[in-house]
Each structure stands twice: as C-alpha cells, then as structure tokens.
Amino acid sequence: MNKEKIEGFIIKGIGGFYDVKSTDTGETIRCSLRGLLRLKNITPAIGDHVIVNQEDDGHYVIEEIKERRNYFLRPPVANVDTAVLVFSMNNPPPNFGVMTKLLVQCEYNKVEVILCFTKSDLAGEKALSNIQDYLYATDYPMYIVGFDEERDRMIHEIRERLIGKTSFLAGPSGTGKSTLINAMIPEAQMEIGEISKKVLRGRHTTRHVELVPLEAGGAIVDTPGFTSIELGENIERETLKYYFREFDNAGCKFNDCVHLNEPNCAIKKQLERKEISPQRYKFYLQLLEKTENKY
Ligand SMILES: Nc1nc2c(ncn2[C@@H]2O[C@H](COP(=O)(O)OP(=O)(O)OP(=O)(O)O)[C@@H](O)[C@H]2O)c(=O)[nH]1
Ligand SMILES: [Mg+2]
Ligand SMILES: [Zn+2]
CATH class of the missing domain: 1.10.40.50 (Probable gtpase engc; domain 3)
Known part of the structure; x- marks a missing residue:
C-alpha cells in the first residue's frame, strides 16, 4: 500500500542519497532513487522538482523528476535563475578561458549572469585592467569583493540582488565561493579551505552541491570548483x-x-x-x- 506522494525539490546529494525539501511542509526528507530512473540513466540535479514516495518499509524514494526549465551538467544544477560566476583577482588569477566557457553555457541555458571578482585585497591595478580588457564590451553586472572595509557593503549588494531567485555559484577552486555564501548567509557554514592545504591534499574543499535558502526568499547553491570545463555538446559551430x-x-x-x-x-x-x-x-x-x- 502506497502512502501519499510528496512533492519537493532536491537541495543536496550525498553518496547516492538525495535530500528533498517538501514544498508543502518545508521538511527535509532523505531519499534514494527509484531503480527505474537509474535505468533511464537520469542523474538528479540540485534544484530538480521531484515526486517522492514512501515505500512500505518506510524508506523514501524519488520516483519522478519533473521537466527541467534548464540544466547544467557541471555543476549539476537545474531550474536556476541566476549564475554567480566567481573568479579571484589573484591567487589564483582569473582564467578567462574558463570564464568564456561558463558564460557561453549560461547564455545557452538562458540564465542571468552576475560576475563576482574576489580577493581584491590581494590584487593590484593590473588585475583589474585585465578583467576590464576582457569584459568592457559586455554588459554583465560585475562585483568586486575582498577582505577590506568595503566588504560588508558589497556583500549586502550581492545578496540583495539574489533575493527571490534560485542562484548558483560557480568558478574555479579556491576563488572564494563558499566564503561568499557564508558572508551572505552566516547560518550556511560552508566549509572553507586554504589554498595551500588544497594543493597539498590535491582536492577541492567543497565536494558536493548544496542549496541553502536565503532568509528573504530564494536560495543559493554552492558548488565544487573545477580546473577545466567543456562546452556543452549542444553548442555547435553555427550557434x-x-x-x-x-x-x-x-x-x-x-x-x-x-x-x-x-x-x-x-x-x-x-x-x-x-x-x-x-x-x-x-x-x-x-x-x-x-x-x-x-x-
Ligand atoms: N584575501 C582574501 N582571501 C579570500 C577572499 N575570499 C576567499 N578567500 C580565501 O580563499 C580561500 C578559499 O576559499 P573558499 O571559499 O574555500 O573557496 P571555494 O571557491 O569555495 O573553493 P572550492 O570549494 O574548492 O571550490 C580561503 O582561504 C578563503 O579565506 C578574499 O576576498 N580575500
Ligand atoms: Mg567551496
Ligand atoms: Zn560575421
């Protein structure tokens, strides 16, 4: 006998399980994936709208993934409004090749883009002019943040902009994505890593994708950084x-x-x-x- 179905969206995925936040009650339910979906080779993404069923043995299972408004393979997020692309101005310096591919993917998926440049405290004027040389003809909104006296004001401005939207942060490892989320949402308490330790351990600090609600409405998704990305396969020579x-x-x-x-x-x-x-x-x-x- 099946219990009532629950509708919600995926806020976190860990080790084959997914945390689903119920649209009705706001409760978080840990779910596995129904075999059928696995067979169809559908990989759930954070932000997916899903239908969950409670099995006879009490376990919760995702049995349906609703049609996606948009979808990114890397980072794996769905149904997003805004991409916040995070690059540090120094340590590491911005990788414009990676930035270009991310921007193309965002345009393809029709999501609004916001560019955040972090670690301005570690960068000189040359870093800023390099960024300008690349971006001047585009009209992407751009924010510059660092550990300085302007920080609180800038963080406030970025957060205001994201209210009511589902946004995700993406960018290379160590650029300060989790640091930004923690500054905007102190309760988020994302793990932050030191660059030197990252290199020693050879891995990224953020290892899973996680959606954190914004108190004033909307949500922000933290994602692991990457060193390289590929263009989506649907992007062709003519387009x-x-x-x-x-x-x-x-x-x-x-x-x-x-x-x-x-x-x-x-x-x-x-x-x-x-x-x-x-x-x-x-x-x-x-x-x-x-x-x-x-x-
Ligand atoms: N000086 C300076 N350091 C910063 C700034 N923002 C972040 N950091 C530092 O950069 C390091 C990496 O920050 P994280 O927030 O872990 O970076 P991340 O982008 O989440 O990294 P991954 O999770 O590996 O993708 C930490 O040591 C932060 O303290 C900044 O504006 N200025
Ligand atoms: Mg991180
Ligand atoms: Zn032409």
Whole structure:
C-alpha cells in the first residue's frame, strides 16, 4: 500500500542519497532513487522538482523528476535563475578561458549572469585592467569583493540582488565561493579551505552541491570548483556566436557567417571599432575551432 506522494525539490546529494525539501511542509526528507530512473540513466540535479514516495518499509524514494526549465551538467544544477560566476583577482588569477566557457553555457541555458571578482585585497591595478580588457564590451553586472572595509557593503549588494531567485555559484577552486555564501548567509557554514592545504591534499574543499535558502526568499547553491570545463555538446559551430552577447550577428552579409573570414562581416567591423574586446573574439575563435573538432 502506497502512502501519499510528496512533492519537493532536491537541495543536496550525498553518496547516492538525495535530500528533498517538501514544498508543502518545508521538511527535509532523505531519499534514494527509484531503480527505474537509474535505468533511464537520469542523474538528479540540485534544484530538480521531484515526486517522492514512501515505500512500505518506510524508506523514501524519488520516483519522478519533473521537466527541467534548464540544466547544467557541471555543476549539476537545474531550474536556476541566476549564475554567480566567481573568479579571484589573484591567487589564483582569473582564467578567462574558463570564464568564456561558463558564460557561453549560461547564455545557452538562458540564465542571468552576475560576475563576482574576489580577493581584491590581494590584487593590484593590473588585475583589474585585465578583467576590464576582457569584459568592457559586455554588459554583465560585475562585483568586486575582498577582505577590506568595503566588504560588508558589497556583500549586502550581492545578496540583495539574489533575493527571490534560485542562484548558483560557480568558478574555479579556491576563488572564494563558499566564503561568499557564508558572508551572505552566516547560518550556511560552508566549509572553507586554504589554498595551500588544497594543493597539498590535491582536492577541492567543497565536494558536493548544496542549496541553502536565503532568509528573504530564494536560495543559493554552492558548488565544487573545477580546473577545466567543456562546452556543452549542444553548442555547435553555427550557434556558438549567439552566446557572445555583444556580437551584432544580424549585421553580417551572410546569415550563416561564423565571423571567421567571410566577406562583409559585421563582427570584424565591430572589432575594428573596438566594440568587441579582441580578447573575447580570440576566445570565440578558440571555441569555434573546438566545435569543428567535434565532427
Ligand atoms: N584575501 C582574501 N582571501 C579570500 C577572499 N575570499 C576567499 N578567500 C580565501 O580563499 C580561500 C578559499 O576559499 P573558499 O571559499 O574555500 O573557496 P571555494 O571557491 O569555495 O573553493 P572550492 O570549494 O574548492 O571550490 C580561503 O582561504 C578563503 O579565506 C578574499 O576576498 N580575500
Ligand atoms: Mg567551496
Ligand atoms: Zn560575421
């Protein structure tokens, strides 16, 4: 005899189990995954809306994952509104290649992007100008935080922006994602690691993805850092250009222009007028080459 089904969303996954927060009662229920879903090779993601069933033996089992509004494979999150991309200005310095791929994935998944640059206390003017050289032609909102007297004000501003949304933090390891969450939500108490220890242990501090509610509404997801990521497989040679938001694709002579060597290419003109950052264009070409190698 089946008990009543529970509707909720996944807030945490550990060792094959998933914590589901009930939409009705707000209770957190630890669940396993029904064999059928496992057979279908569906991997649950944090943020997934699910239906849970209590088995006769009392165990809770996720038996259905509702259709996703959007989905990221790495980090594995679903149904998100906002991506907060976190890069440190120094120690480690920002990796613009990784940033480009993350931005393309966010555009593809149609999520709002916020860029956070941390450790401004450890960085000089050169670090800031490198970031500007890359981003000036885009209109991504950008926040700079560090351990300094401006910190509380900046943290407050970022938190205000995230109220009412489901957001996730993503970026390389050691850039201060968990530190940011703890600053915005002190009850979160995410584990924070020292860079030197990370290198010694050869692993990341945050090892699972976890969703933490914001008191004023919404939730933030902490994710483990990474050293490299791949472009999503659905991003193809002809469509890559649409995920560079400052590109004026409509202006080219040919609809299928990939802004390489085609005549009357509007992007080339934008480049000449410096309306596109040469850095961003360079990364675009690198990714374009990768999409070619896939076939
Ligand atoms: N000086 C300085 N250190 C910072 C700042 N933000 C974070 N840190 C330090 O950076 C180190 C890494 O911080 P974490 O929050 O663990 O980084 P993370 O991005 O969560 O790392 P992973 O979980 O491995 O992905 C810790 O020693 C933090 O104290 C900052 O603004 N300034
Ligand atoms: Mg962390
Ligand atoms: Zn073109």
